[in-house]
Every structure is written in C-alpha cells, then in structure tokens.
Amino acid sequence: xxxxxxxxxxxxxxxxxxxxxxxxxxxxxxxxxxxxxxxxxxxxxxxxxxxxxxxxxxxxxxxxxxxxxxxxxxxxxxxxxxxxxxxxxxxxxxxxxxxxxxxxxxxxxxxxxxxxxxxxxxxxxxxxxxxxxxxxxxxxxxxxxxxxxxxxxxxxxxxxxxxxxxxxxxxxxxxxxxxxxxxxxxxxxxxxxxxxxxxxxxxxxxxxxxxxxxxxxxxxxxxxxxxxxxxxxxxxxxxxxxxxxxxxxxxxxxxxxxxxxxxxxxxxxxxxxxxxxxxxxxxxxxxxxxxxxx
Amino acid sequence: xxxxxxxxxxxxxxxxxxxxxxxxxxxxxxxxxxxxxxxxxxxxxxxxxxxxxxxxxxxxxxxxxxxxxxxxxxxxxxxxxxxxxxxxxxxxxxxxxxxxxxxxxxxxxxxxxxxxxxxxxxxxxxxxxxxxxxx
Numbered sequence: 510x511x512x513x514x515x516x517x518x519x520x521x522x523x524x525x526x527x528x529x530x531x532x533x534x535x536x537x538x539x540x541x542x543x544x545x546x547x548x549x550x551x552x553x554x555x556x557x558x559x560x561x562x563x564x565x566x567x568x569x570x571x572x573x574x575x576x577x578x579x580x581x582x583x584x585x586x587x588x589x590x591x592x593x594x595x596x597x598x599x600x601x602x603x604x605x606x607x608x609x610x611x612x613x614x615x616x617x618x619x620x621x622x623x624x625x626x627x628x629x630x631x632x633x634x635x636x637x638x639x640x641x642x643x644x645x646x647x648x649x650x651x652x653x654x655x656x657x658x659x660x661x662x663x664x665x666x667x668x669x670x671x672x673x674x675x676x677x678x679x680x681x682x683x684x685x686x687x688x689x690x691x692x693x694x695x696x697x698x699x700x701x702x703x704x705x706x707x708x709x710x711x712x713x714x715x716x717x718x719x720x721x722x723x724x725x726x727x728x729x730x731x732x733x734x735x736x737x738x739x740x741x742x743x744x745x746x747x748x749x750x751x752x753x754x755x756x757x758x759x760x761x762x763x764x765x766x767x768x769x770x771x772x773x774x775x776x777x778x779x780x781x782x783x784x785x786x787x788x789x790x791x792x793x794x795x796x797x798x799x800x801x802x803x
Numbered sequence: 804x805x806x807x808x809x810x811x812x813x814x815x816x817x818x819x820x821x822x823x824x825x826x827x828x829x830x831x832x833x834x835x836x837x838x839x840x841x842x843x844x845x846x847x848x849x850x851x852x853x854x855x856x857x858x859x860x861x862x863x864x865x866x867x868x869x870x871x872x873x874x875x876x877x878x879x880x881x882x883x884x885x886x887x888x889x890x891x892x893x894x895x896x897x898x899x900x901x902x903x904x905x906x907x908x909x910x911x912x913x914x915x916x917x918x919x920x921x922x923x924x925x926x927x928x929x930x931x932x933x934x935x936x937x938x
Contacts, residue, residue: 660906665920672921679923683900742896745903749896 517566519587522580526612527605533613534559534587535580539572546572547646547794548622550614551579552630554652554773555601555716556677556709557700558586561627564779570787574794575623580613582606584708599711602719606633607640614644623793625649628747628772629712631738632720635755638729638736639722647735647793649786652744652772654751655758656721663717666710674702677709684772686743688781697776731761735796737789738762741770765789816890819933820853824862826932833932834860837925842918844926845873847880860925877914885909890934901930 515538522533536559540546549571551562559579566577581588584599610633614622623646626634631653638648666676678698685694701709729736736759740752749766756764767774767785774782827833837860846853852873856864881889881904888898889910897903904910912919919926 658906660902665916670917670921676920676923679920679927680902682924682927683902686896687899743899745897745900745906 515567516572517563521587522613522616524612524616527608529591531583531591531609531612532589533580533583535578535613535617536562536566537576537578538566539574539576541576546574546576548619549575549577549790550610550619550622550624551577551775552610552624552626552633553579553581553585554628554630555712556585556681556704557697557776558582558703560586560700561697561773561776563776564783565775565786568779568783570783571790575790578617578619578622583609584705584711590705599707600719601629601712601715603633603636603715606715606720607636610637611641611644621646623647623649625651627651627775629716629720631747632716632722634736635722635726635729636720638731638734638759639725642730642733645734647737647796649737649739649789650752650755651774652740652747652752653738653755654747655723655726655755657717657746657751659717660746663710663713666713667707673706673709674704677701677704681772684744684746685777686741686769686771688769689771689777693777693779697773700776726755726758727760729759729762731759735793736762737793738764739767739774739785739789740764741767741772741774743769743771746772763789816886816933819890820865820867823855823865823929823932827860827862827929830928830932833925833928836860836928837922840918840922840925842877843875844918845875845878845880845914846886847878848886849883851883875914876918877912877916879910879912881910889930892934901927 517536517538519536522535524531553559553561558581562579565571571577584590624634624637631650634648634650665671667673678701681701682698685697738752738756740747740749742749752764756762765785770778770781840857840860842857844855844857850869852870854866854873854875855862885904889904905912
C-alpha cells in the first residue's frame with residue numbers, strides 16, 4: 510500500500526435524547542480505555558463540522574496523552590438530522606446544545622473529559638461550566654464571548670434565491686486571519702459551503718440570541734472546573750475584547766490572545782494553533798489524571 | 804469608462820480603480836464567481852461617489868466624482884478615513900474585512916443587498932483588488 514492512512518477513526522453512535530433518536534458521527538484519535546489518554550471532546554463552530562479538528566486529530570504531540578474525540582452535531586457533517594426534521598425550522602438553543610453534548614459524553618461513558626469548543630462551542634463551554642461544573646476536568650473556550658451583537662441579517666443565510674453555501678463562506682471568510690495558509694483557509698471555507706440549508710442560521714440562534722450568558726459569568730467556579738480561553742487576534746466576531754471581558758468576569762479564568770489567528774484557529778492554521786494549545790494541555794495533564802498513572 | 808482623478812487622498816486608490824477592470828479580466832476565479840452578476844455598485848467615500856457597472860462579473864463602466872443623482876442597486880458608504888483603513892495594503896486586526904467595519908457601524912450597507920449577499924466572495928475579491936493585495 511502506497512497511500513498514507515491517518516490514525517483517525519470515524520464511527521457512528523446511536524443515542525436517544527429528549528425524546529428523539531440521533532445517529533451521531535464522531536472521530537477519535539489517541540489512546541482510549543481506563544489506562545488510556547485523557548478524553549478531549551472537541552466542538553466545531555456554527556455551520557461546520559468535525560473536519561475542523563483534522564489537525565488536532567493528527568497531532569501526535571496531543572494524542573500521545575489525550576484521546577481526541579470530535580463529533581458532528583445533529584444536522585452537521587455526517588450526523589443525521591432526527592426523523593421529522595423536514596417539518597421543522599432548525600434552531601440550536603442553550604438547552605438543546607448542552608443536552609446533546611452531555612448525552613454524547615454519557616453514551617460514550619467518558620469520565621470527566623476536557624471539553625474544548627470554538628465559537629458557538631466557545632460559548633457553550635461557559636454554559637457547561639455553569640450547569641455541569643463537576644463533570645469536566647477542564648473546559649477550553651476558543652473564540653469565547655458571552656454575547657455577540659448582530660452585524661448582518663441572518664435571514665440572508667437561508668432563502669431560495671441565495672446559495673446557502675456560498676453566502677456562509679462569504680460571511681465567515683473575513684474571520685480567517687490573513688496569515689492563514691491558502692489551503693487551510695479554503696478548506697475551512699469549504700466546510701461552510703457544505704452545510705445543510707438553514708443550519709448555519711439555526712446555529713446562530715444560539716450564538717446571537719438564546720446563548721447570551723451575560724450576567725451569569727460570575728457564577729462560574731474555576732476551582733471546580735478550570736477554564737481556559739484562547740482567542741485569535743483577527744476574530745472580530747468573538748473579538749479579543751469580548752474574550753477579555755469574559756476573563757475579567759470569571760475569577761480564575763486563564764486567557765490567551767493568539768497572534769496571526771482568527772475565528773477558526775484549529776482549522777485555519779492548525780500548526781500555529783497547536784503552539785498555543787499545547788501549554789494549556791500540558792497544564793491540564795499536570796493537574797492530575799484519573800487515567801494516567803504518575 | 805470614465806475614471807477621473809479625484810481620490811488621490813486615498814493613496815493609490817485612483818491608480819487601482821483605473822486598472823480594476825483589467826485586473827478582474829485577468830482573474831478567472833473571480834470572473835467565475837461573478838459570472839451571473841449584473842448590477843451597479845456604489846461606493847460612497849466621504850463626499851465622493853464611485854459607480855461601478857458590473858456585467859456578467861466584469862467591470863463594464865466606472866463613474867467617479869460627486870454625483871448629483873447616483874442610481875445603484877446598493878451602496879457601501881463611509882468616511883474617507885475609514886475607506887483608507889479598509890483599503891490599506893496590510894491592515895491590522897479588525898481592519899482586515901468589510902464586515903468588521905460594518906459591525907462597528909463605520910461602513911454602511913444600503914439599498915437592495917441581494918447582489919452583494921449572493922456574491923459576497925466576489926465583492927470581497929474586488930475589494931481585494933482595490934487593496935492591491937488579493938487574499
């Protein structure tokens with residue numbers, strides 16, 4: 510065999526949650542099992558999917574200690590929408606988002622994983638910190654803001670006379686840092702071009718409206734669950750100022766502003782992102798693992 | 804095509820504007836993105852107006868100067884200093900994309916935005932040519 514095969518395994522998980530059945534696609538890399546790596550669950554951005562974490566899943570410097578687990582939210586990537594989806598308007602809410610994450614973790618039997626999310630995922634880790642603070646070894650928010658003011662009418666994202674994939678990529682294209690390698694920039698946009706109709710818009714319901722967590726940040730207890738925040742300097746959606754505001758409101762939160770990165774650090778420039786993430790993972794790993802023997 | 808000098812205070816903007824049609828003609832990827840686009844696009848730069856007539860993705864005509872009764876499908880409008888930042892060759896974080904300025908209300912999008920929103924990558928590409936450094 511001449512082709513190179515990545516050490517990434519993709520599988521489908523069936524689970525029932527909130528009265529509906531879901532078929533969830535997820536990818537893993539790294540050691541599993543009771544003597545294996547620390548589970549690191551990764552959450553993609555709005556309107557995209559697990560492919561954003563292809564760099565992390567292939568990073569031996571991470572998978573030698575962590576089991577990286579990335580799943581496609583329902584409606585995204587290779588995860589099916591639930592039966593009956595065609596009669597509904599898709600909308601991600603704080604309850605549905607936190608609910609499916611916790612259901613996924615429980616279904617896989619993950620014990621106090623680290624959860625890292627970007628954008629909507631960076632927002633939802635704040636919700637997880639508030640609702641389930643004893644369930645995680647640590648939380649990592651990429652491009653985290655407590656709230657984002659709208660800067661365009663999201664109804665443009667789902668209408669028959671505008672191509673949903675083209676406009677989604679057009680909207681987010683400026684959130685990629687100018688320094689991103691061309692191949693990684695356009696793969697990041699390709700993921701957006703492949704999103705199902707109305708899915709990006711539906712995710713932004715959580716991002717712009719239902720997921721507003723201002724006023725609750727002071728209740729996050731980083732003694733129970735460490736919180737790390739990393740934001741790219743070119744992100745004007747979840748801006749560095751937005752993330753610094755979260756850090757000021759959450760005692761003990763640790764924040765890093767990442768140079769030459771934008772809104773999709775793990776996808777637009779995986780190697781540069783890893784240089785910022787690895788010290789965070791080092792600190793989490795040193796904090797004591799129930800899996801890895803000293 | 805009528806491109807008169809008048810926006811020298813934007814640095815190389817006049818020079819880039821005069822060469823815009825030619826540069827787009829030599830950008831097959833951008834032409835492909837705009838192949839179904841027919842519209843008139845207005846740029847309000849301080850007190851100056853630029854009208855770009857686009858036919859099948861090509862710049863067919865450019866009119867520039869104070870225009871008494873400009874007629875266009877949509878306009879992007881802002882102060883000259885804001886345009887200078889948007890069109891800088893190497894803008895700092897936060898000045899690197901059209902929507903960053905829209906979010907801060909420094910640039911305004913008005914009119915029928917369908918041509919813009921249905922061809923966002925095309926228009927960002929054209930702005931890149933005006934910047935002189937396509938990203």
